[in-house]
Amino acid sequence: MPKVLIADKMSSAATQVFKNRGVDVDVITGLSKEELIDIIGEYDGLAVRSTTRPDAEIIKAAKNLKVIGRAGIGVDNVDIKAATDQGVVVMNTPFGNAVTTAEHAIAMLFSAARQIPSASTRTQNGEWPKSDFKGVELFNKTLGIIGCGNIGALVAERALGLKMKVIAFDPYLTAERAVKLGAEKVELDALFQRADAITLHTPLVDSTKGIVSRERLGMTKKGIIIVNCARGGLVDEEALKDALDAGHVRAAALDVFAVEPAKEHPLFGTPNFIATPHLGASTLEAQENVAVQVAEQMADYLLTGAVSNALNTPSITAEEAPRLKPFVNLADNLGAMTGQLLHAPIKSVEFTYKGAVTQLNTNPVTAAALAGLLKAAMPDVNMVSAPVLAKERGIEVKESYVDEAERAESLIRLTVTTTERKYVVVGTIYRGEPRIVRLFGVPMDAAFSPNMVYVRNEDKPGFIGRLGAVLGDNKVNIATFSLGRMKKGDEAVCLVSVDEPISESVAQQIKSLDAVKIVDVVSL
Ligand SMILES: NC(=O)C1=CN([C@@H]2O[C@H](COP(=O)(O)OP(=O)(O)OC[C@H]3O[C@@H](n4cnc5c(N)ncnc54)[C@H](O)[C@@H]3O)[C@@H](O)[C@H]2O)C=CC1
Numbered sequence: 108m109p110k111v112l113i114a115d116k117m118s119s120a121a122t123q124v125f126k127n128r129g130v131d132v133d134v135i136t137g138l139s140k141e142e143l144i145d146i147i148g149e150y151d152g153l154a155v156r157s158t159t160r161p162d163a164e165i166i167k168a169a170k171n172l173k174v175i176g177r178a179g180i181g182v183d184n185v186d187i188k189a190a191t192d193q194g195v196v197v198m199n200t201p202f203g204n205a206v207t208t209a210e211h212a213i214a215m216l217f218s219a220a221r222q223i224p225s226a227s228t229r230t231q232n233g234e235w236p237k238s239d240f241k242g243v244e245l246f247n248k249t250l251g252i253i254g255c256g257n258i259g260a261l262v263a264e265r266a267l268g269l270k271m272k273v274i275a276f277d278p279y280l281t282a283e284r285a286v287k288l289g290a291e292k293v294e295l296d297a298l299f300q301r302a303d304a305i306t307l308h309t310p311l312v313d314s315t316k317g318i319v320s321r322e323r324l325g326m327t328k329k330g331i332i333i334v335n336c337a338r339g340g341l342v343d344e345e346a347l348k349d350a351l352d353a354g355h356v357r358a359a360a361l362d363v364f365a366v367e368p369a370k371e372h373p374l375f376g377t378p379n380f381i382a383t384p385h386l387g388a389s390t391l392e393a394q395e396n397v398a399v400q401v402a403e404q405m406a407d408y409l410l411t412g413a414v415s416n417a418l419n420t421p422s423i424t425a426e427e428a429p430r431l432k433p434f435v436n437l438a439d440n441l442g443a444m445t446g447q448l449l450h451a452p453i454k455s456v457e458f459t460y461k462g463a464v465t466q467l468n469t470n471p472v473t474a475a476a477l478a479g480l481l482k483a484a485m486p487d488v489n490m491v492s493a494p495v496l497a498k499e500r501g502i503e504v505k506e507s508y509v510d511e512a513e514r515a516e517s518l519i520r521l522t523v524t525t526t527e528r529k530y531v532v533v534g535t536i537y538r539g540e541p542r543i544v545r546l547f548g549v550p551m552d553a554a555f556s557p558n559m560v561y562v563r564n565e566d567k568p569g570f571i572g573r574l575g576a577v578l579g580d581n582k583v584n585i586a587t588f589s590l591g592r593m594k595k596g597d598e599a600v601c602l603v604s605v606d607e608p609i610s611e612s613v614a615q616q617i618k619s620l621d622a623v624k625i626v627d628v629v630s631l
């Protein structure tokens with residue numbers, strides 16, 4: 108039974124989902140990094156919110172880890188590269204808390220426009236400070252949205268409902284989508300120049316770090332309102348403080364800070380400044396949504412191989428997972444066998460799919476074949492890390508599709524080009540089992556088995572008997588023997604499945620037989 112650790116405070120709905128699905132679950136929150144490193148090796152899955160930060164060290168210690176689930180959207184607390192290199196799927200819940208966060212941004216906008224938190228505190232202190240608070244209306248004002256994805260779009264919709272004008276900057280926002288949203292797509296500087304209020308809804312990445320900079324704050328209208336419910340680090344906090352102190356910025360409301368938890372901060376106590384402790388996603392509904400969703404997704408992956416909302420591997424739906432399984436298995440075997448028969452670095456790989464398999468999502472099949480292929484040189488590679496590792500090593504990967512299967516329902520052909528030559532291997536599924544139907548150009552029909560030996564020899568009478576004798580003399584039992592050749596008297600290949608691994612000494616004895624050209628030992 109797979110075992111999952113919930114390491115951050117999360118709705119108990121997550122625990123219930125894991126239990127109902129048959130996944131063993133521990134909830135241990137508040138662990139230090141060292142404590143997490145000590146225990147993470149026991150777990151197949153790690154569920155987090157934003158407090159736990161699975162970095163390269165933690166991931167390295169997580170020898171059994173298969174999936175990290177983020178109950179939320181931003182994954183800047185997870186080292187995705189380290190996870191990918193180790194073959195760990197990283198998934199998030201992209202929609203579960205979006206409405207809640209958009210509502211928080213609107214609440215912050217109103218709070219800033221009317222200074223509600225400070226008015227409330229002072230009223231309750233018995234001051235009745237009516238003449239100290241003169242807010243601004245949002246009606247007819249221009250809201251500048253930076254980042255118009257899920258949350259930005261929800262904020263736009265709500266702002267339009269308040270009869271605000273909406274302008275948006277997002278390099279990936281198409282003109283058509285902007286029209287559909289009722290927003291005007293503008294350049295970044297224009298947004299800073301035209302907006303009466305700015306709200307941020309981007310991830311924290313290189314292109315967004317410090318996007319609200321001192322220079323850009325300088326372009327804004329006097330009286331601008333700044334709201335950040337996305338990530339600390341998007342706003343130059345020192346520049347914001349100076350602009351608030353100077354009265355240029357009317358009000359600012361931050362839910363997120365460059366360093367969290369922010370228990371002390373130069374902005375705290377600044378007039379017209381509002382802070383919430385990263386509460387954007389904190390509603391009953393959102394927390395229930397993300398907890399259930401992350402647990403379902405992680406359980407799906409651990410129990411069925413279905414992948415949803417992963418950031419580092421292709422999606423596989425629950426319906427696709429069982430249909431893909433035999434092809435993933437075939438691809439893994441084909442790749443792993445071929446990888447052990449190559450004698451030079453790989454330059455490129457082409458995967459050609461024929462027949463019924465072309466109707467499926469072949470991305471995971473390609474990733475599995477690639478992982479198999481690279482395994483000979485990189486034993487820890489898997490479907491998640493293989494595409495990245497291949498890219499890093501400059502291996503060109505291509506996929507192509509042919510509708511008609513030539514001789515079986517579905518065929519997968521691997522064409523591997525090394526620095527020395529080209530190899531072609533073809534496999535199929537027969538009665539649910541993977542089979543090899545062509546090996547380096549030679550037709551054959553062989554099953555995969557854990558221990559195999561591949562021999563290429565001149566097609567001469569008596570060779571099979573001599574090969575059988577070497578194996579028999581060494582007490583190696585033959586399970587199956589598959590032969591193939593292009594034509595009589597030409598080169599022949601045989602793939603022998605044996606019950607035990609073939610030792611180097613046995614391989615050498617086979618190599619010394621007359622007519623043998625190549626001997627390779629394959630273990631799957
Ligand atoms: N305060 C909180 O509790 C929460 C904060 N968040 C934060 O909100 C962020 C946005 O969430 P979603 O809208 O769901 O993500 P999303 O991925 O749907 O949207 C992000 C948008 O930012 C845009 N973008 C990327 N680089 C940009 C750039 N340089 N300039 C302008 N736009 C850029 C993207 O094109 C995308 O449209 C998350 O990354 C997360 O960090 C999310 C949930 C809760």
Ligand SMILES: O=C(O)CCC(=O)C(=O)O
Nearest residue numbers: 156157178179180181388
């Ligand atoms: O889990 C939380 O409370 C934070 C949510 C968040 O920041 C996100 O989903 O990106």
